[in-house]
Amino acid sequence: MKMIKRLFKLTCFLFVVGIMGLVGLYGYAYFSPKLDIKNANQFYIYDNQENLVYQGSGNNEWVSVDEISPYLIDAVINTEDKNFYKHYGFDVLRIAKAMYTNIKNGAIVQGASTISQQYIKNMYLDFDKTWERKIEEAFLTLRLEVQYDKDEILEGYLNTINFGQGNYGIENASQFYFNKKAKDLTLEEAIVLAGIPKAPNKYNPVTNYEAAINRGKIIAKLMYNNEAIDDITYQNLFKDELEIYGKRSENDLTMLMYYQDAVMQELETLQEIPDSLIESGGIKIYTSLNMEAQTLMEKNIQNYMNDTDMQVASIIVDPHTGGVMALTGGFDYAVSQYNRAISSTRQVGSAIKPLLYYAALENGMVSSSTFLSEPTTFMFSSNNSYSPANYNDKYGNKNITMAAALSYSDNIYAVKTHLFLGEDVLVNTAKRMGIKGELEALPSLALGTCELSMLDFARAYTTLASGGYKRDLFFIEKVEDINGNVLYEKKSKDDLVLNESYTYILNEMMTSTYNSSFVDYNTPTVMSIASKISNKYAIKTGSSGTDCWMVGYNANALMMVWNGYDDNVEMKVKDGTISKNIWVDTMEGLNIEKEWYDMPNNVVGVPLDSITGEKTNDASRTSIFYYVNGSEYNNQNTEMVFKEMNTENSGSEAEVTE
Numbered sequence: 001m002k003m004i005k006r007l008f009k010l011t012c013f014l015f016v017v018g019i020m021g022l023v024g025l026y027g028y029a030y031f032s033p034k035l036d037i038k039n040a041n042q043f044y045i046y047d048n049q050e051n052l053v054y055q056g057s058g059n060n061e062w063v064s065v066d067e068i069s070p071y072l073i074d075a076v077i078n079t080e081d082k083n084f085y086k087h088y089g090f091d092v093l094r095i096a097k098a099m100y101t102n103i104k105n106g107a108i109v110q111g112a113s114t115i116s117q118q119y120i121k122n123m124y125l126d127f128d129k130t131w132e133r134k135i136e137e138a139f140l141t142l143r144l145e146v147q148y149d150k151d152e153i154l155e156g157y158l159n160t161i162n163f164g165q166g167n168y169g170i171e172n173a174s175q176f177y178f179n180k181k182a183k184d185l186t187l188e189e190a191i192v193l194a195g196i197p198k199a200p201n202k203y204n205p206v207t208n209y210e211a212a213i214n215r216g217k218i219i220a221k222l223m224y225n226n227e228a229i230d231d232i233t234y235q236n237l238f239k240d241e242l243e244i245y246g247k248r249s250e251n252d253l254t255m256l257m258y259y260q261d262a263v264m265q266e267l268e269t270l271q272e273i274p275d276s277l278i279e280s281g282g283i284k285i286y287t288s289l290n291m292e293a294q295t296l297m298e299k300n301i302q303n304y305m306n307d308t309d310m311q312v313a314s315i316i317v318d319p320h321t322g323g324v325m326a327l328t329g330g331f332d333y334a335v336s337q338y339n340r341a342i343s344s345t346r347q348v349g350s351a352i353k354p355l356l357y358y359a360a361l362e363n364g365m366v367s368s369s370t371f372l373s374e375p376t377t378f379m380f381s382s383n384n385s386y387s388p389a390n391y392n393d394k395y396g397n398k399n400i401t402m403a404a405a406l407s408y409s410d411n412i413y414a415v416k417t418h419l420f421l422g423e424d425v426l427v428n429t430a431k432r433m434g435i436k437g438e439l440e441a442l443p444s445l446a447l448g449t450c451e452l453s454m455l456d457f458a459r460a461y462t463t464l465a466s467g468g469y470k471r472d473l474f475f476i477e478k479v480e481d482i483n484g485n486v487l488y489e490k491k492s493k494d495d496l497v498l499n500e501s502y503t504y505i506l507n508e509m510m511t512s513t514y515n516s517s518f519v520d521y522n523t524p525t526v527m528s529i530a531s532k533i534s535n536k537y538a539i540k541t542g543s544s545g546t547d548c549w550m551v552g553y554n555a556n557a558l559m560m561v562w563n564g565y566d567d568n569v570e571m572k573v574k575d576g577t578i579s580k581n582i583w584v585d586t587m588e589g590l591n592i593e594k595e596w597y598d599m600p601n602n603v604v605g606v607p608l609d610s611i612t613g614e615k616t617n618d619a620s621r622t623s624i625f626y627y628v629n630g631s632e633y634n635n636q637n638t639e640m641v642f643k644e645m646n647t648e649n650s651g652s653e654a655e656v657t658e
Contacts, residue, residue: 042282047289069185075194081115114599119157141600164200179245206246255328272488286478286517313340322471339562345451351542352448359429361502368613407512408522434459467552468498476656510538535594549581555595
């Protein structure tokens, strides 16, 4: 009996303590500073001229509950939180049911977040699932519930939620998808919009109409079961196809959202930015985006890719800073939000060769060093062989210069150089230039068989374009809170990792790709667009069976273009002209000074035969070869040295069969 009394007293005590604790929590939440839900999670993105180009959850698109279709409100509540008007921020019964279901299935298959909880989560930049974050979110949910009534909470939620395609808030979404105000949505339109937030990329009707309608039918069933719509209405839903508008009234660039996604992705990595935007009342993000460059790039991509189902990625970088001026990760963001410039890795092909030839210059070779260009099989001590081939099986069957090899993208010359230097030299050089992706020291690496992301690859090329300075590529220049207080500012970092003289020589050598004096047994790789080139650029192309690359730069702009198929369909020969024309029309049209590099004091130029590197009186075959002063007298016949080296070290090096 005494034990029962003690348990009863303990139960009563714990109950009273629990009630007091709950009252205390609600009281503390009530008297805490009021959450500014109308400004929370608001962000503004500006270009490099400080012009506003994007606004998320902005006040000008905020609409009251009275200005939102009752159909939409019913659809959202029945889908997300049918007891919204009955609970105090947490649906205890729903939580218990979800816990039981998840335990029974041995996995998390059901959630129990209320609209209030989801609204709080939407005010965060990330979705950490630590206990500390969950406790913080729970308390903020409590504050939200005691400081605002249900209609105000619902209004805030509907004005800030992500509806896909860069649309935050119901008014933005309604205008974008159906070209009408939120208050004018029909029942079917409202149901479709209510289904998007669960998976914005999957369930928006622009990207996947069928998935959006199927999701809408599930929501309609929920509404019917909850008696929000009657049987006749339910049976007549989605009989006819909905008309989807899918356009934005301002900045309707089909690729700009790829840049904006990259900005938000970078924002999440900045430790200086608070996890929660609630207290800051939103942020202003100043970027390196050049809207003229972005617009011109998109225009040219559309001009050359309208009649193909290939995909594209492109980036324009300021070599002086590493700031990304323009970017696209695909042909049309409305169709695919996958950012191929950042997330995809593709074979870079011969576009890797300038990195190899820089290493060659740094290790004693010169621009007129020669190797024999002819069909070659490389035999290794492991009894493995490697037989690379030139494009279209074109060989000089004679010694050719490094400049000519670069002009034609000669594979035999590249592999010989790679093996001559040692296979680890290219790996180490590429890493020094900024490449973070995995590179294997293999003979085929000289031909770009590695897979890299465009952003990673562009980092290395920016090192060449900057004259040897490795710079982080970035999108965000500065971040301020809503009151103009600076939260983050990009610090410039000039890290000289390459020899400036060798970098200059390589950049000059890369002009051979459109130089008519190299026309011989082969043609320079970008001669097809030479008539469009009116300025001086360092240029290199690259291709695999499934990828086409075009890279080129001067002192003030670097542009890289990739085109190919997501499912790795084999490319046609003509597909390579697409990236070239996109590149040249954009670079030539950029409203940026076309500045070339100043020649270092210790560099000299010598006129020689473009192909053989010998002195000649034939002006049509003459090019200027650049050297570090004194190196113009170096032994240029690297082929003989290579053969001698392999004869002496045939047990460990590659033997050549020609």
